Amino acid sequence: MDEHAVTGDAGNDRVLVVGEALIDRVRDADGDVVEHVGGSPANVAVGLARLDQRVDFATRLGPDARGTRIADHLTRHGVSLLSTTVGEQSTSVAEAHLDAAGAAEYTFDLHWDLPHVEVPAGTTHVHTGSIAAILEPGARSVAAALRDAHEQATVSYDPNIRPDIMGDLDVVRGHVEELVALSDVVKASEDDLLLLYPGSAVSDVLRRWGALGPALVVVTRGPDGVVFGLSTTGEVASAPTLAQAVVDTVGAGDSFMAGLLSGLASAGLTGAEGRKRLADATLAGVRPAIDRALACAAATVARAGAYAPSLDEL
Template sequence: MWVMHAPVIVAGEALIDIVVSRTGEAEHVGGSPANVAIGLSRLDHPAQLACHIGTDERGQRIEKHLAGENVGLFPGSTNAERTPTATALLGPDGAATYAFKITWEFDPQLNVPAGVHFHTGSIAAVLQPGGDGVRDVIARIHDESTISYDPNARPQLMGHPEDVQARVDELVSLSDVVKASDEDIEWIYPGEQLEDVLHKWSDLGVSVAVATRGGKGALVLVQNQLHSVSLPEVEVVDTVGAGDSFMSGILSGLLDEGLLGGPDARERLRAADWPQIQPCVARGLACAAITVARAGANPPRRVELAD
């Protein structure tokens, strides 16, 4: 196992989740990219978050929360007029639906050191004007850093599938690892089979393409071979943050194996076979299973994992 972990920069939204359930209403720090950064930090990987929050009370709460999780806040991340919010309505089965109040800007000249791993996704990759900035940064750093991407579709903000499919494909083509839920894939690519989408992503250059399937686990395409992996049995409290925990978990495994970082890591990732990738996927599923077994986006720490 590789000892030196590449540092990780996560680009995307941090916001306040207003969770409304049968028992009342509560506010928590959230945002898919913020959750991934926190998940990575809890798994002992140095992570920074480049986001767009305000200096209001909610923004200060996010800053304090990230600091408490040892997640660095990238310079220029506190220029928003107000800190964004997402209201999560929890149904009887624990699944969440969202309503957003968010603006997104991102500096296309963001200074990203060579050899880091860069992760993005969700709202930040498509919502303008910041979406173009994220795309421009990824295109600029692509030859020097590995990239991961989670489309994490938000129809309330993204419009119709045809409005975002070209951008999703563009970002996929710049990425080494792509993960999306089956629901996201069905929305972005209506009428297409999960397996066909994963093969499409592989043809665009992705080394590890993953479709998570809720309680059914995940489909993973590696070296043009499709693998089905089961999720550990668990009693679900709610699904908030489960996909983000999976993302941080699989990235953690790949980082531990020295498969993410600079150009040499990319070549190792491209050459990696299923026996190398399977434990990384298993870590992602283990992280997701722990997260759904407790309330809210609460990813595990490394000491909670069996491996």
């Protein structure tokens, strides 16, 4: 384990993840089809559960075999589904068509009619992001859940920008900034920033988002590691990747997010009482959580698919 890794116990923390779970259906150039469970928030929920967090998940599945498969996958990994999970519409599907060179063209059949989310008693942190935070009508319920949870929990957000689904990026940018303003922690990829703020330096976006409200803003940069900034002091630091070998990068950002939240919880920087500690934190104070996030991402890219490591593996 890295010398900066967190060793505390976050067993008393309870995390609510709000967002989409879907089936990724991949058809290769020969017509062979493989289906697996996907969705960025679903991956984060599983990642947190694998890191020994108590996790509730607010999502929307259909009353069909695909919905049952997703539910089984989540519960098998220790994620608790809210009672409003199953709706009337079919389970969402993202279909990737691969050409002979392996390039993918996507089509989507998405249903996001998330009802009002009752934040479970004892929740200390709420995480959301990706399609669910932008796609209506469910996006309104997502934002309402963040507002409802504020008195008892810290909030995190990962934009995970998908232009083909989310639409006009000028409109999306406004929605993203509204959610950034509701959050204590924001994690985005460098690709997200290039889409939302073309031509802007990472440091400029860190300052822009930090001024909206979050105490900690983190930007992942793939093989170039991570940049993170504290809004209270304006300090910015970077850390290198811990990946030694890369099989693929599927789920790496979600694994990083789970590790970051797990690390912040272990450091006592989540929850209503942790909010002020996070706002007053130093770069050294948040660095162990950054290191745990990097260790999780490194474990994920070392295996095929959206693998989620356990604490024992870090």
